[in-house]
Amino acid sequence: MFRLIKTEGAARRGELITPHGTVQTPAFMNVATCGAIKGAVSALDLKNLKCQVQLCNTYHLHLRPGDETVRTLGGLQKFTKWDGPILTDSGGFQVFSLAKLRNITEKGVTFASHIDGHRIFMGPEESMQIQSNLASTIAMAFDECVKNPAEYDYAKASCERTVRWLYRSKAEMDRLNSLPDTINPKQMLFGINQGSTYEDLRVECMKQIRKLDLDGYAIGGLAVGESAESMYHIIETVEPEMPKDKPRYLMGVGTPVNILESVKRGVDMFDCVMPSRNARHGHVFTWSGCRNMFNAKYKLDELPLDTECDCPTCQNFSRAYIHHLFKSSEMLGMRLCVMHNIYFYNSLLEKIRQALDENRYSDFYNEQILKIGQRI
RNA sequence: GGAGGAGUUCCAGAGCGGUCAAAUGGGACAGACUGUAAAUCUGCUGCCUUACGGCUUCGAUGGUUCGAAUCCAUCCUCCUCCA
Numbered sequence: 001m002f003r004l005i006k007t008e009g010a011a012r013r014g015e016l017i018t019p020h021g022t023v024q025t026p027a028f029m030n031v032a033t034c035g036a037i038k039g040a041v042s043a044l045d046l047k048n049l050k051c052q053v054q055l056c057n058t059y060h061l062h063l064r065p066g067d068e069t070v071r072t073l074g075g076l077q078k079f080t081k082w083d084g085p086i087l088t089d090s091g092g093f094q095v096f097s098l099a100k101l102r103n104i105t106e107k108g109v110t111f112a113s114h115i116d117g118h119r120i121f122m123g124p125e126e127s128m129q130i131q132s133n134l135a136s137t138i139a140m141a142f143d144e145c146v147k148n149p150a151e152y153d154y155a156k157a158s159c160e161r162t163v164r165w166l167y168r169s170k171a172e173m174d175r176l177n178s179l180p181d182t183i184n185p186k187q188m189l190f191g192i193n194q195g196s197t198y199e200d201l202r203v204e205c206m207k208q209i210r211k212l213d214l215d216g217y218a219i220g221g222l223a224v225g226e227s228a229e230s231m232y233h234i235i236e237t238v239e240p241e242m243p244k245d246k247p248r249y250l251m252g253v254g255t256p257v258n259i260l261e262s263v264k265r266g267v268d269m270f271d272c273v274m275p276s277r278n279a280r281h282g283h284v285f286t287w288s289g290c291r292n293m294f295n296a297k298y299k300l301d302e303l304p305l306d307t308e309c310d311c312p313t314c315q316n317f318s319r320a321y322i323h324h325l326f327k328s329s330e331m332l333g334m335r336l337c338v339m340h341n342i343y344f345y346n347s348l349l350e351k352i353r354q355a356l357d358e359n360r361y362s363d364f365y366n367e368q369i370l371k372i373g374q375r376i
Numbered sequence: 377g378g379a380g381g382a383g384u385u386c387c388a389g390a391g392c393g394g395u396c397a398a399a400u401g402g403g404a405c406a407g408a409c410u411g412u413a414a415a416u417c418u419g420c421u422g423c424c425u426u427a428c429g430g431c432u433u434c435g436a437u438g439g440u441u442c443g444a445a446u447c448c449a450u451c452c453u454c455c456u457c458c459a
Contacts, residue, residue: 029411031411031412033411034412038412038414038415039415040415055411057411060413087411089411090411092411093411093412094411094412096411097411097412097413098413101413113413115413140411143411145411192411220411221411222410222411223410223411224411250411251411252410252411253410253411255410258410270411271410271411272410272411273410273411273412274409274410277410277412277414277416278408278409278410280415280416281408281409281414281415281416281417283408283409292407294405294406295405295406296404296405296406326415329415331415334415
């Protein structure tokens, strides 16, 4: 269940109570698509990186090692050694990202596996069954994430189908949770708002899906081609239609600036591959802006990545060393930067929560918004 | 001493008369990355110019030719094999 603690403008401070622990919101969820944060970071590391929630992917884990395998091994928590809350994405994003490898019908989506090309079918029921086997804390409804810009007619048809899929997802989840041998019979379900950049579609979709008394509501289909301003506008459009007593999750977003802007507009939860992927590519986030650790200017720089950071990386290693590790393709460089960026994102959300607790989010926002996004 | 082979832009290495400022790797330098097909991808790497374009390059010097990294001569430097 979700408890709204306080608000400041549209921004919200709350907590999501789950069978696997309570999540303080606003929260960032750390993306471990295949059951691990890419960059050789384990659940044990996450404990030291202020992580509250791990996010894993239905599609990827269904392909490998197979959701039945995970089920046999006791579910994702036991498998990955992460005993906190886990959110599983439904595979809906792969309908977008694997566009060249899939075919959509009312029943569901047929994918060509990105691993070996074999055909796999996933509809709402299949997605719920897989997520039930994975035994995540929160399952996401199976949706279609449409690329922006999208034709109005297509966006409308897709959005309406996603709503029908949500009803089927909910029915299947209820059935699975009632079975005697389900690992997590209290698995929660979040519905997903779609509608591309069209206000009327977004609002109508939200009205439809809020009729189901779900555990949370996500805004999907953003940061997939439209401008940041357009994304913020859609959030502002949808937010008034979202239940106040349920968590709001903006899927796949985003940059530190995106997060500051979205919290301001009433979003409670985020996830994004950016901290981990960018870290693997040598791009680190700091409280004074972002750095590319490949840059020659770090060759003799003995300071930590961020002088204001107390993550394990910044407590021990210099920019010069990390620069060298990247130039030498040593994977330790990636690991150290992934840990730093994950810690940075989780710290950012922690500071946001503190600011909200003290009714000074507006000041915090003004303080951070300019410097946090710049390149240094 | 004798017989061969080679010297190309930061490195390795193609090119063997014009379409060559010179393939391809690597390195260097920079950029991108938003519910992860990503330890990935892109750009750039002689000088001048915003560009068009111009200029100087392929061990050195001289020559043949309308034209040379490519052909010839000499020189320098390296490598292999035989004494």
